[in-house]
Every structure is written in C-alpha cells, then in structure tokens.
Amino acid sequence: MGDLKLRPTNALDGLRLGISVSDSADLPMLGLHPHHAELALAEIARSVLLLSGRLVYGGRIKPPGYTQFLLSELERYGAHPDSLTLCLAAPEHETLTVKELKGLNNKLQTRGRVVCLSPSGLPMEMRSISELPEKQPSNSSSYSAMRQYLCENTDAQVILGGQLEQFQGSMPGVIEEAINSIKAEQPLYIVGGFGGAAALVAKTLEIDGFDWAPSNFPIQPDDKRIEDSLYELRSVADKSEASIRCSGLNELDLRKLSATHRPKEIASIIVNGLAAVHSNSH
Template sequence: MNERVVAISIGDAVDREMLGFPEREVKRVLFALCTALIREGFQIAYAGDLRPGGYTYEMFNFLSGTYAGQGILPFLYVVPGSVSDNLKFEEVVELVRRTRSVSNILLVRNGQAFSITIADEKLLIGPKGPKRIAVNSDLEWQAFRQRHPYSTIADALTDARKTIASLASGCVAMGGKMGWPNHPQDQFQGQMPGVVEEALLYLKANKPFVPFGAFGGAARDIAIALGFLAPTEKTPRGQEHPGYLSAIKQVKGHRHPSALDPLLKSAATQETAEELAQLALEVMKSF
C-alpha cells in the first residue's frame, strides 16, 4: 500500500446553488483533485459506497482506464460495516472485481480493518497466511459479518473514518451535510456530520484538513470556524440542528501551522477546480 495517503471527503451541499455553483463543479473539483494527487504519487482514500451515478463511482470509472494494467493502485477504498451489511456475497465479488484494478480495498467492521480480494470467485479476507479467510457463499459471507458486528450505522461510519485517519497524512473536504430542517437529503446520522467528524480527527492528530469552502456545506462552516473565511461568509439559514452547532463549535480553537495559512485561506475561497487541486497538493506535500 502506498505510504502517502490522502483522504478525500467530496460531496454536494444544500446551499451550493445559493452560492451560485452548478452541480457539475463538484465533479470538476473531484476529478481535478484526484488527478493532481495521483500524478504526485499519493494514494487517495475514500470511505462509503459506490452507488451507480454517485461522484465516487464516476471517479473510479473515469480513472480506471488510465491506470488499469499499469500496476498502480491509486485508490484506497474503505468499506464501512453499514455498507457491507447491505451487500450479498455476489455483490461483494462484483464490487471487488470492478475496483481491484485501481484500488486496495479494506472492510472495516467493529474496529478492525480487513483487506479483501478475490480468486476463483472466492472472497479472500485478510492478509496472506494461515489467518486469511476464504468465503465461498452468501452463508459464509453472512457468518463473517456476524462475527464482526457493529452497534449502529453511525458507529460503523465512525469506524471507517477513524481507520482512514490513522492511515492518511491529511484530508481534503468539500460540501457535506449540515442537518438543515426541511431538507431530508441533508440529514446526518450520529452526533455530527461525517465531514465535521473527519475534520476533528485530523485536527486533533495535527494533520492537515483542507476545506474547500467556496461551494458551501459543512466544509464552508469548518473553514469559517478555522478562520479561513470571515463569519459573515456563512450562508443565510434559519433554525439549525443543535448537534451540528455543537460539532462546529468543537472545530474552533484548532489551528494548523501558521505557515500553511496562506494556502488554506486560498483553498477556502478559490472557485477554480485546477487551482484548488494545486493548493491541496501543496498543503499535503508540506507534511
């Protein structure tokens, strides 16, 4: 596995249109960022699912043709327990087959991370050796999951985020849920949104967290909390989720090394995908 890993948390935001950006800008930023990091030799870590039509699904498909057959695995795909619990054996085999040319894959369940690959239609879980598990059927797949349960979906997602944060040298974020009332698609699970939880994991570990604030979402509020944007740059809103307000408050007080301030302030305000990618790259190269 590549020693230089950068996590990405790139998603949409309910206030993006209020700030004047079409959805295609999210994809432009995602592709530009991934391309710049991979060319520099970084492996990109991502936790979640690969929904057809989703941003990460399109990114994998977009880049798979470029790197397939080159011996380069530009992605580290971390599968949370909440995702793997919704997959049948055949679906896991297909997922691994579809992504193995561009990605290392880790299953994270109940605080443990398991590498996974396939051979002769079998799932091979764990590193080579006597402890590796061969899974041949849906019943065996269910049995493996039951041996490594989790309490809640929120716990499963936190496990995955902690796993990535332990491996990555930093994280780049865009968008993110805020729990706005009357916006069903903006609701988050657990005590705080994933992007804010990720920010706290990296900041507490003294690792760089780069919020692209121009496009809204939790990343914009994180940029404000860190002093990269003025408080007046917060998008207008009514009632806010108390858990969200509490989480953002926890971000305040954390600081990166002052030498990074110019880069991080630029990343918080920049709107051009290629410029954002280069700013994030410069931050990660400095660590």
C-alpha cells in the first residue's frame, strides 16, 4: 500500500481529518530536521485536499510554526469551502487582538475558518472574545478541552512528532489526542518515524518496537505525567483497539507508517487507509 492509488477527486469528499503535529527532540539522532516534518505535513495536507477532504488543526499563531505552513498549503490546494478549520485554544487566541483574528479569518476566505474556543472548549462568537472574564481556568484544562473538541469534530486523526518536554497541558498533546481517538473508536494514523510522542504511542501500542532506531529512541524524559498518560493509553487501548483496526490499514502498513519518514510514503499510506474507511462508510 506504499503507492498512492489513482482515485476520483472526490474520494475523500466531506471527510474531516484532524492533524496533530509538533517538533520532536528525536530528530537530530535520526539525522532529520524540522523541515523534514514540514515536508511530511505538506504531503499529507496536499493529498487530502486534492481528494476533497477537509483538514482540522489545533494550532497557534504566535510564534509562527506549523499553522502558517498549513495556511500556505491551503492557498495552493484548498479549493473547497472549509478546507481547513483552524481551532485555537483559549490561551492561544487570547494573545491575539480581535483585529488580528478577523484578519486571519478574512485571509482564509471561503476555504477555511477560525474557531476560537472558550476555556471549556465551546466555540465562541468573534464579538464576545474581547469580553472574556480576566480570570481563566488553567491552560491545562483549556488545551484538553480543545483536544476533545477536535476529536468530536473530526472523522479520523493523524499524529506526527510531538513534544515530550515543555508541553502544554496535563500530558503531551499528541498522547492525549491518541487517547481521545481510541476512546471514540476513531481511525488513528501514527507517524512515528520522526520520533517524539507519536513514536512513544506506537511503541506503547506495540505497533513498532523501533529495533531499527537508536536504543534510546524515542527519548522519554523522567516525568510522571508522561508515565501516567501512557498508563491511560494502554488502559484505553486494552478496552478498544477499534481505532487501530478501523484505520483501513493492515499490520504491515501500520508498521510502515510508524517507521518511515518519507513524505510521499506517509501520505500514500494515510490516504489509502482513509479512502478505504470513507468508501465503507458510504
């Protein structure tokens, strides 16, 4: 399943793919650079958009990063309404003025939209953002609420990279999104070849033992929050493996996806799985 099959341009019409991506501390030991992760993200986004799929991303505007990269891909390939939904957790949109938010929304035009979430994870009207009370719940709960919103408003999830230090929330976001997807029995695609939290998820779920990688891959800091999150991941997966089994991929493809860092191979495996899942649901 390594090659992308020829498919009609509406093969993923209406399918909403959540994407979770952030830098990984493991890139240097693999001889990789953050730009390599950007190339993989671009290939995934391009492949999904060209088949009329939709992208949903929980990101940040400041400092610049993967959000701006996705916006550039949207300008080139987003031909359908709401091709990209950019969700901002409360601590993220609170750093922006209403003028900046409206400018971002206008930049997306009809191809995308910005959803600003309250600390409890509810979509907010743009005019109410400046009227937020001064005292907010912790960042941890705000980010968790955003991740739950993302899960409830997507049909499948891709995780790639992911910080295991200085992460926002009570646990690494990529691990929390994997937990949410498995609980929801949502197709989950784990790109582990860039290390980080995604590789740790693949290792914990025994999709790949990473015998091909350095012995300390992925680097796991001594942090009880990570240990607790992995315990919850194992517990949830023991109760339901539907998230992995319903991905449209066989075990070989799941292992390939967890090991490769080749952008075209990553995108083709994911899109072939998504197309199989999407065709079965219609």
